[in-house]
Amino acid sequence: MRKQRVLVTGGAGFLGSHLCDRLLKDGHDVICVDNYFTGAKQNVVHLLDNPYFELVRHDVITPFYAEVDQIFNLACPASPIHYQHNPIKTIKTSVMGAINMLGLAKRVGAKILQASTSEVYGDPNIHPQPESYWGNVNPNGIRSCYDEGKRCAETLFMDYHRQNNVKIKIIRIFNTYGPRMNPNDGRVVSNFIMQALRGENITIYGNGEQTRSFQYCDDLIEGMIRTMATDEDFIGPVNLGNPNEFTMLELAQKVIELTNSKSELVFEPLPQDDPKQRQPNIDLAKSKLDWEPKVQLEEGLKKTIEYFKDFV
């Protein structure tokens, strides 16, 4: 493929920075836009000498102008603690960020991909979740700023596509972990690893029987790149996640084992509206993208633990 000019919003975050790495490796010209709310310059500092990489401090709730061929829209805090810190800002980021990026895509004719989420399924009544499921989402709870913001962004993507022929792709990302997650961002994988490495108690919310399916970041980035490369008639939404499902108790045991930690489990209250189970149906990704995750939990955790050792 010829060199593409690619805009990555949220590019200094955990996933965005891995995406910037991959796009540069594939020979593209990358503009990374971020307001550093949950991301950090540290995640992309190794790219600053590359003449095909530009780092711009910018908040996506205001318009951004650049001539680009592709846009990956990732800007949005993803950890419940961070997205609930300023919920109005979170929903503005999802909704106004989508409007601004879709407006840009429309003006310059760029292809645009939305990083949507398994949270659009809420606390699902159908298990595992196929893309056709409309979800079970509380419209006014403490997670709604994120869930409903992302659902509204999907609506905006579809309407810009139907009304203005904007070339869109929507991916629904299931819990993804790996190096460059913010060690303090409160998500379960980073919490458990940091607690285990520090010998602190491992905080299990609720009884720990709730499940999640954990995907290693490299698998997700491959899926994102493949989705962007599909023909114009494939727009998604498409689930990208690892179907291997674990309880939080199983995850804690695995982390303790891999870190040789003496940490003990403590039980804390389950946050409001915490989904009981989550597992992607990835049939669509398999058939349309010829994609499935390759890195299983133990291998991915080992790499992530190595990264977090520097933060202890």
Ligand code: NAD
């Ligand atoms: P992250 O918090 O590390 O990255 C988000 C990035 O967006 C950060 O760099 C942050 O500073 C930036 N950002 C936030 N608000 C912004 C704004 N108003 N303007 C500009 N930049 C802004 O989280 P992540 O895990 O890398 O998530 C990236 C994207 O993937 C998010 O959209 C998230 O909703 C989505 N996602 C992630 C997961 C996951 O498990 N990691 C799951 C589902 C969806």
Ligand code: UDP
């Ligand atoms: N969780 C936990 N202990 C922690 C952090 C999270 O037991 O220290 C639980 C949380 O209640 C949820 C699951 O782990 O059931 C995943 O939480 P996370 O915030 O990583 O992601 P999400 O809920 O958005 O899937």
